[in-house]
Each structure stands twice: as C-alpha cells, then as structure tokens.
Amino acid sequence: MAEPGREIPKPTPETQHFWDGCKQGELLLQTCKSCDHTYFPPRPFCPDCGHREVAVVKATGRARLFSYIINHLPTPGFEVPFAIAVVELDEGPRMMANILECEQTPEALVLDMPLEVTFQPVSDDISLPQFKPASQSTGSGSA
Amino acid sequence: MGQKTVAIVGAAETTELGKIPHMSQIQLHADAALNALADAGLTIKDIDGVATAAHNPVELAHYLGITPTWADGTSVGGCSFMLHVRHAMAAIEAGLCTTVLITHGESGRSWVGRHGPSLFPSELQMQFERPFGVSRPPNMFTIPVLRYMKDHDLSVETLAMVSVIQREWAAKNPRASFKDPITVDDVLNSKMIAYPFRLLMCCLVTDGGGALILTKADRAKDFPTKPVYILGSGESVESPMISQMADFTSSRAFKVSGTKAFETSGISHADVDHLMIYDAFAHLPIYGLEDLGFVKPGEAGDFIAERNTAPGGTLPLNTNGGGLSYMHSGMYGMYALQEGVRQMRGIAPAQVEGAEISVVHGVGGMFSASGTIVLTNSE
Numbered sequence: 087m088a089e090p091g092r093e094i095p096k097p098t099p100e101t102q103h104f105w106d107g108c109k110q111g112e113l114l115l116q117t118c119k120s121c122d123h124t125y126f127p128p129r130p131f132c133p134d135c136g137h138r139e140v141a142v143v144k145a146t147g148r149a150r151l152f153s154y155i156i157n158h159l160p161t162p163g164f165e166v167p168f169a170i171a172v173v174e175l176d177e178g179p180r181m182m183a184n185i186l187e188c189e190q191t192p193e194a195l196v197l198d199m200p201l202e203v204t205f206q207p208v209s210d211d212i213s214l215p216q217f218k219p220a221s222q223s224t225g226s227g228s229a
Numbered sequence: 230m231g232q233k234t235v236a237i238v239g240a241a242e243t244t245e246l247g248k249i250p251h252m253s254q255i256q257l258h259a260d261a262a263l264n265a266l267a268d269a270g271l272t273i274k275d276i277d278g279v280a281t282a283a284h285n286p287v288e289l290a291h292y293l294g295i296t297p298t299w300a301d302g303t304s305v306g307g308c309s310f311m312l313h314v315r316h317a318m319a320a321i322e323a324g325l326c327t328t329v330l331i332t333h334g335e336s337g338r339s340w341v342g343r344h345g346p347s348l349f350p351s352e353l354q355m356q357f358e359r360p361f362g363v364s365r366p367p368n369m370f371t372i373p374v375l376r377y378m379k380d381h382d383l384s385v386e387t388l389a390m391v392s393v394i395q396r397e398w399a400a401k402n403p404r405a406s407f408k409d410p411i412t413v414d415d416v417l418n419s420k421m422i423a424y425p426f427r428l429l430m431c432c433l434v435t436d437g438g439g440a441l442i443l444t445k446a447d448r449a450k451d452f453p454t455k456p457v458y459i460l461g462s463g464e465s466v467e468s469p470m471i472s473q474m475a476d477f478t479s480s481r482a483f484k485v486s487g488t489k490a491f492e493t494s495g496i497s498h499a500d501v502d503h504l505m506i507y508d509a510f511a512h513l514p515i516y517g518l519e520d521l522g523f524v525k526p527g528e529a530g531d532f533i534a535e536r537n538t539a540p541g542g543t544l545p546l547n548t549n550g551g552g553l554s555y556m557h558s559g560m561y562g563m564y565a566l567q568e569g570v571r572q573m574r575g576i577a578p579a580q581v582e583g584a585e586i587s588v589v590h591g592v593g594g595m596f597s598a599s600g601t602i603v604l605t606n607s608e
Contacts (some may be wrong), residue, residue: 093359101356127357127473153376153477156424157368164362167424172372172472182358182472192424197379214360 092163094209103142104128108213113145113203115177126179147203149173149217152180156190169195173217187218231494231603233458235318236449239269239442240457240570242563243334246556247406249436253342255292257334257438258284262293265330265440270453276442278326280317281333282309282560283347289332299326305466306348306593307507307560310441311600314566315462317443327444334438335558341436347559348594351469358470366509367431368423370595373477374512375425380478381527383515385425389416390534391511392429392553397540399550401579406433407554430511432557439563441570457573460586461494461603463487471595480592482599483520487590490601491522498523502584503572504544505565507591508551514538517590518546521601540579548572548579562591566602573606 097105104127107114117124118132119139131138154171157164169190174180186204188194200220205213241264243249243257252260258281266273279290280301290297299320303312310333317329336343363369377383393413399405411429419428449456465485468474475481491497498521506517518529523544532538538546549555549568556564569589571577587604 092362093355095356095360097356098352127353127470153373155368155371155375155426156421157362158421158423159365159368161362161364161368167421168362170362170368170372170423172477180472182361182363182470184361197375208360 090163092208094212095214100130101128105212107144108205108215109211111205113147113215114142115145115175115179116140117143124177124179126175126181145203146176148176148220149201149203151185151195151197151199151201153197154185154195156192156195171195171217173201181215183215183217185218186216231460233446233460233605235321235443235459236446237441237457237459237570237604238444238449238452238454239265239271239440240567241265241268241440242567243438246404246437247435248338249336250339250341252336252436254284254334254336255288255342257336257436258289258332258440259293259334261334261438261440262330262332265442268454269442271328271442275328276330278317278320278329280313280329280331282313284334293330295330297326299329304347304349305598307509307562308591308593308598308600309560310562310566311462311589311591311602312464314441314443314459314602315464315600318459318462321443321445329443330440331443332438332440333560333563335560336436337558338434338436354470358472366595367426369471370510371423371426371512372471373474373596376477377512377515378425381530383527383530385417386413387530387534388425388511388515389413389430390530391508391514392416394533394536394539395508395547395551395553398548398579399554401540402550402555403578405550405555406435407550426510429553432509432552432561433554435556435558437556437558437564439567441566455574455606457570458605458607459602460496460605461490461492463489463493463601464599465489466593466598467596469594469597474596479526480516480520480596480599482596483517483590483592486599486601487521490588490603494603496586496603500586501544501588503548503569503581503587504538504546505548505569505587505589506546507561507565508547508553509557509561509592511553513592514546521588521590545581548577548581562593562600565589565591569602569604573604575606
C-alpha cells in the first residue's frame, strides 16, 4: 500500500471499468468502433468523432517516458523528491504516472526510455497504473 | 484593421500590491473597481455590466451596488479577464449593456476571505492526475518542459535567461515586488522546486487586484484618460489535465487564440510595438512567442537570450517585470492587461516610446485556456 495522505481516485460510472481493470492487473483503453481512435481517459463515446459505440481494449502496458518533473514540494503520501511523469503508451494515449523501481534522478530518468505498466495498490479497491523501466524481454517497440 | 468599436476608458490596480492582509478578497475587487471608476471619472451608477473570475459576479455586483443588465462569470484561470474583455466587447456591440466593469481581486498570499482555489476542480484530474502527486501549479504547469527542451535542444541556462531579463524590466518599475538584478547563476542556484524548475523560474505569490471599464469607442474621448481601443481578440480552451494537452511543445489554446486575435485585428507581427505574455513560469514566454507566431518553433529561447525582448530590444516583452518579478496573485491576466493599457496611454514606468499597438496574451490553468487582446491608442 502507498503511504497515507495520498489522493485516492473515486471511480464514476464511466470510469469504473478502468479501475476494475487496474485491480485485475489490466490497463484498459477504449477504441471507437466507428473511427478506430483509441483514447484515454475513459468515457462512453469517442472524443474524436462523438460515436457512442466503443470497445474496451487491453493495452500492452508498454510505454515510453514522454516528459516529467522531479517534485520537491511537500506532498502528502509521498516522500520527496519524486518524479511525476507523463508516459506515452504504445497504443498512442498518454497518461500521468510515477516511475517506480527507478532512481528519481535526471540521470536515471531518461526521456523516451522504454517503460512497462505495473499496478500499485493504494486502497482495498484501487490500484494505480504506474510504470517502471521495461525489462529486456518486454522492451518497448517505440524505444 | 479591426473595428475599434469598444474602448477601455478606466483602468487601475489595487492601491497596494504584495502583502495586503488587512483586505479580504472581495475588498480587493472593490478597491480596484473604485480606483478604476475614479480613473474614468464615473460613478458606480454608470456601470450596467459586470464580469469577474473565481468569484461570484453576483456578490461583486451586490457588494459594489451595481444593478447590471449583463453579467459574465467566465472562470478559466488567469486569462479569464482577457475573455471578459472579449465578451464585454461583444455585449456592448450587441447593446446588452453600455458600460462594463471587469474586476479581479485575489488574496493569493494572505488568504483573507478567499473561498478556495481560483480554478474549478476537474473530476478527471482528481481521478487521473492527483493520485500521482500533482498538487499545485509548480508541479503541474512545468511537466511538458523537459519534452520541449529535448525536442528543441533548449538548455536550462537559456530557460533561466527568461527570468534574468524580466528582472531587468522589473528594475524599472517602482511597484515591482523584486527589483534587484539576477544572473543565470542566481537562477540555477536558487531552490529546486520541480526539476528542472528552480524558485526564480516560478512566479511570485502576492495579494492584489485590478479593474477595467469598457464602453463604446464613440464615447471614449469624453473620458479624462487617453482612449485605448480593442483592436482584436481571441480565446480558446484545451484540457483541464496537463497530461492530455495534445502537443507538449506548443499550446493549442495559445495558437487558436493568437491566430484569432491577429486575424480580427488585421495586424501583422511587425506592427506589434509591445507584447505581454503571461509568465507564471519561465517557459511561458517561450511557448507564447512561438505559438503567437513571432518566431518559429524552437527559436524563442535564443530570441530571448539574444535580448530581443529585453530593455532596448526590438520586441519589448513583459515590461512591468511580469509574474516572475512584478506580482502574481494567482490570476495574473488582469495585471498583464493593466500594463498593456499603461503602455497605450504612454504612462508605463518602462514606457516603450511611441508604442501604438500592444498584444496581451494570457494563459489559464495549466495550458488549459487562453485569451489574447490587441490594444491600440491609434484613432
């Protein structure tokens, strides 16, 4: 479990499936059945064309480090300094994450480095999708 | 050229700026409003339109004793006041009201009578960003910058030059919070806030306010101050989540807003004598110069470091010292507009001699929104 004091996501009806997926160790995206656009964050229609028929798809979990800061401001539930990153999934969408199992330094956090998803339990119901440096066997194709 | 149907005939900031613990937030609005009314030679009974952000326009109207026929509470962050100017212009043109008061007051430092943060909370941000430790602008607004630095080969030393040069402008301004010169080394040795951002790359946190009064341009010469006409304007919004902005090296809201402002005003970049780009953090003038089209992508850092925007340069930028050195209560857009008006009136502490066109460009949230106003003193 993460340290106390952290903001815990409160799922809404439109995002419940995403958080259920994370709990099961699956990173779920949505793809539009009309225009094939794959997107995040979840919503029951396509943000590109407005079509209401969308499919839930499982992401590979592979990503690259797109950008980040190393936060030094006191933050409840975190030990500073720590990185707040945006990762770009192989499927295209970007999402915010922390980079786990990695030194929180500019030297260790190299832009475009391959990452893979890992799930961090923060409460009985919620596991956060987080990322860590990719192991050799699952290296990102976008590296 | 644009139509110049509406003019700014009153403009003022709060009597004090900085640390004002003896005034609540609504009184900061009122202090600025009363100063702007005095500036215009008007009374509160002359006002029939009100607009403000991050504060209920109903409370503003009631507190000041205004019975408006038009009210605007657009609240999209620090550029809300640019949007208010734009909306007020449309409202006056449409005959919805004749004389609009736009106010800003923010007890950003002292938190007296302040009811909460200046931005609406975003449900999606609460679920998909806050759990990862973002909490305040310094650890959100800065996230795209490493991507920009890598893609455009921008060094941290060049980024630091933004703060250094703005301090040069602030030194000319008696009301600026920080006036002592700084060097790149000073910036790079200041406290680390959110790598690669250090303290001197981040804006101040102060109390203050400002107000503007707008009316039809054909009345503008009846007022005691030099008329400042609205020549053009633009606005746009993108995402409440910094992680979801489409391009980390460029703001879509900046581009849409800026393009519209140049189109409606009919000016070219060479016509611009004076420029304000809302600088909550050191990277914003870089993104702004590029997204407004003054330089090509990747060129703005060197453009600033080579002193083009510094005192004596060809494109005077953030001549009050900016959010980095002048003041920043949280929603700085009002102060950028005030400096644009002062420059057009010819009364700015660091006056750009002969300036006839000023572009004032604002950001709201973390690249979430944008508003751009083109001002002129030319008939």
